[in-house]
Amino acid sequence: MLWYKAWLETRTRFSICLAGILILCSYSVFHGERQATSWVDGRYYNYVLSEGHALLALMWVFAVILLMMGGLLREEALGAAPFTLALPVSRQKTMAVRIAAGAFQGLILAVLPWCAMYLVASILGKTFSLPQTAFHLLLLLTGGSVFFAVSLLASSTLSGEYTPAVASFGTMLAIAAMLGDKKLRIFSPLAFMMGTEYFNPDTNLLVGPFPWAVAAVWLSVAVLLTWIAVRVITKRDF
Amino acid sequence: MNILPVIETHDLSKRFGNTSAVCNLTMSVAAGSITGFLGLNGAGKTTTIKMLLGMISPTGGGGTILGYSIRDPAESLAIRRRVAYVSESQRLYDYMTVAQIVRFTKSFHSGWRSDVEESLLRSWALPLNQKVKALSKGMRRKLALLLAFARKPELLILDEPSDGLDPVGVEQLLEAMVAQCGEGTAVFFSSHQIAEVERVADRVCIIHKGQLVMNASLDDLRESYRQIDIVFGAAPNEAEFQIPGVERIQAQGCQMRVLVSGNAEQVVARARMHDVNSIEVAPIGLREMFLDRVKEN
Amino acid sequence: MIFFKLNTALGQPLYLQLMQQIRHAAENGVMQDGDQLPGIRTLAEELVVSPNTVAKAYSELEHEGLLELRQGSGAFLSINRRSRAIADRVQAARRKAECLVEDLRAGGLQDDQIWRLFETVLFRGAEISAKR
Numbered sequence: 006m007l008w009y010k011a012w013l014e015t016r017t018r019f020s021i022c023l024a025g026i027l028i029l030c031s032y033s034v035f036h037g038e039r040q041a042t043s044w045v046d047g048r049y050y051n052y053v054l055s056e057g058h059a060l061l062a063l064m065w066v067f068a069v070i071l072l073m074m075g076g077l078l079r080e081e082a083l084g085a086a087p088f089t090l091a092l093p094v095s096r097q098k099t100m101a102v103r104i105a106a107g108a109f110q111g112l113i114l115a116v117l118p119w120c121a122m123y124l125v126a127s128i129l130g131k132t133f134s135l136p137q138t139a140f141h142l143l144l145l146l147t148g149g150s151v152f153f154a155v156s157l158l159a160s161s162t163l164s165g166e167y168t169p170a171v172a173s174f175g176t177m178l179a180i181a182a183m184l185g186d187k188k189l190r191i192f193s194p195l196a197f198m199m200g201t202e203y204f205n206p207d208t209n210l211l212v213g214p215f216p217w218a219v220a221a222v223w224l225s226v227a228v229l230l231t232w233i234a235v236r237v238i239t240k241r242d243f
Numbered sequence: 244m245n246i247l248p249v250i251e252t253h254d255l256s257k258r259f260g261n262t263s264a265v266c267n268l269t270m271s272v273a274a275g276s277i278t279g280f281l282g283l284n285g286a287g288k289t290t291t292i293k294m295l296l297g298m299i300s301p302t303g304g305g306g307t308i309l310g311y312s313i314r315d316p317a318e319s320l321a322i323r324r325r326v327a328y329v330s331e332s333q334r335l336y337d338y339m340t341v342a343q344i345v346r347f348t349k350s351f352h353s354g355w356r357s358d359v360e361e362s363l364l365r366s367w368a369l370p371l372n373q374k375v376k377a378l379s380k381g382m383r384r385k386l387a388l389l390l391a392f393a394r395k396p397e398l399l400i401l402d403e404p405s406d407g408l409d410p411v412g413v414e415q416l417l418e419a420m421v422a423q424c425g426e427g428t429a430v431f432f433s434s435h436q437i438a439e440v441e442r443v444a445d446r447v448c449i450i451h452k453g454q455l456v457m458n459a460s461l462d463d464l465r466e467s468y469r470q471i472d473i474v475f476g477a478a479p480n481e482a483e484f485q486i487p488g489v490e491r492i493q494a495q496g497c498q499m500r501v502l503v504s505g506n507a508e509q510v511v512a513r514a515r516m517h518d519v520n521s522i523e524v525a526p527i528g529l530r531e532m533f534l535d536r537v538k539e540n
Numbered sequence: 541m542i543f544f545k546l547n548t549a550l551g552q553p554l555y556l557q558l559m560q561q562i563r564h565a566a567e568n569g570v571m572q573d574g575d576q577l578p579g580i581r582t583l584a585e586e587l588v589v590s591p592n593t594v595a596k597a598y599s600e601l602e603h604e605g606l607l608e609l610r611q612g613s614g615a616f617l618s619i620n621r622r623s624r625a626i627a628d629r630v631q632a633a634r635r636k637a638e639c640l641v642e643d644l645r646a647g648g649l650q651d652d653q654i655w656r657l658f659e660t661v662l663f664r665g666a667e668i669s670a671k672r
Contacts, residue, residue: 006350013338084334088387090298093324093351095316242299277590417588425581425591441548445592462553469551526551 007099011106015072019110022068026061030118033057034125057122058141062198065145066152069111070173073156076103077238082166086243096239104157104231111153115145140211141200147220148198152177154230161234194223247310249274249398249429250295254304257290264290266453272431277424279440280433281533282450288433289331292402296328309397327391331402333384337376341369341386348390360393380407392419399423401432405439417443441529451537469507470527473499476518484510490535502535542570546587554589558597566606566619567627573619
């Protein structure tokens, strides 16, 4: 019943984040639409969607950091770690369930808001490009996996109830601040998520083939950080 | 009855940096018995228990529980299937209700005893739908104990189980421990409440500064530990009374108090060889025996 | 139903105390031949002592012939002719002691004086005395 535990632990956070993101993304599309001027429908519309996506990307990172708070170190700070450690489950399995549950929640937090934006757009009578959506989503998930892993690693190495979350936020802000410059942008997973590299400001569309290679690099980074986190927890004395 | 010891350690050691928390601990706990584990704060009780359960990795030596090695992760898992543990901190998952955490724990153990669960829920009056964080300290402790007892494990390891319980709660705890032992579960519990240990334990292990300083049956201790008060006619020679079995001698003028862990008859015989006004031999409690072992020599 | 009382401060193993109390009960007629004693687990839970204590007491008494442990049914008192004779003697002795104490009291002695008197007489020859 580790899945049940993971759900009980995160359901409040998850629900609030999901509701918040859905509302904000839907509203940003709706609001953007009402501010329509005489721009060509297509171009302005894509601009609105890409803005919605940028908002989603940022909020998604916040949400994932919040959701990945937890694990054995947090339980240690709260005193419940001996109970979990005494269960007839290996530490790897405990972590694996937490990671999988978090990943699944992250997936939902990316897909559902896009569905909401699609819905709002359709209601307002706008067309929608599925390939574009897929592009945006894949960018978000592959780039975002790095923040997921950073959050996991922070919660596995830093003691305390809230310290890991603060550190993860800090990392995100540092990346945004220091790697926002044009030349350093390729090193920023955040920029990758936003898709600035592949964004054509004239058409407001993502162009070119999907950057599978770069995505693979980011995913590998995420996998490496995750592996480190699991090893740290497995070897630790509690 | 099973002759294999339930807990066995060989030179079990743990160093944290330059400090040695547990040093060459070699002990053996018999099946079907209740063993008390005494020691001062920081003596190494919790560290030892955590090493037994795979939460801390030893820096030296090793041990087995129910025949499974404590140092091997796969065997450690097998240990946790058969051993129930209640830790010092009685925190559980704050966000779960009593009912939820019972269901959660039950799902890991096929041998769950619903009758024990129901009986304890009733007699300890644990509110099923209340969240754990809303329970009082004593209730949380009882919940943690329930989750261990209802598993019907082969071995119960309890770290300061009566901490946070009022006198009625302590009585209920001891009854439940005795009941578990009666059904074949071995019990290994650490405690600061020496009176509790005296009542229910078959054996007692004392750990001091990371080392085992006593491992004896309470019956043997009761029969052999004595306090002998002697009033001599003239000031005696202490050195004469330093025979095997004598733990401590306090002398003041013509009065002498001797604490023995055995051989009381020999001390009395030696005393009678002098001019004595009175000799009194009295039994002493576990508290005095413990303090004698752990006070600075 | 007998009430047992085990004392951890007496310097005597608990199982020995339990054995003595069961023997006493048999000698004084509180328990009759064939009476059933509580099961090991039940008695242990009632007295809040280790079941091993009760088990050892029952086992030793079985060796002495005072108890009969029947598989599945429990422990039954089995006062054979020898124990019955002992029980009768103890009862007769008690009546004598009661008369003597009454006489001593009538003679003006206080109860604690009588106590010390008996102690001196009994323990004079012993090497070790466990003090009350």
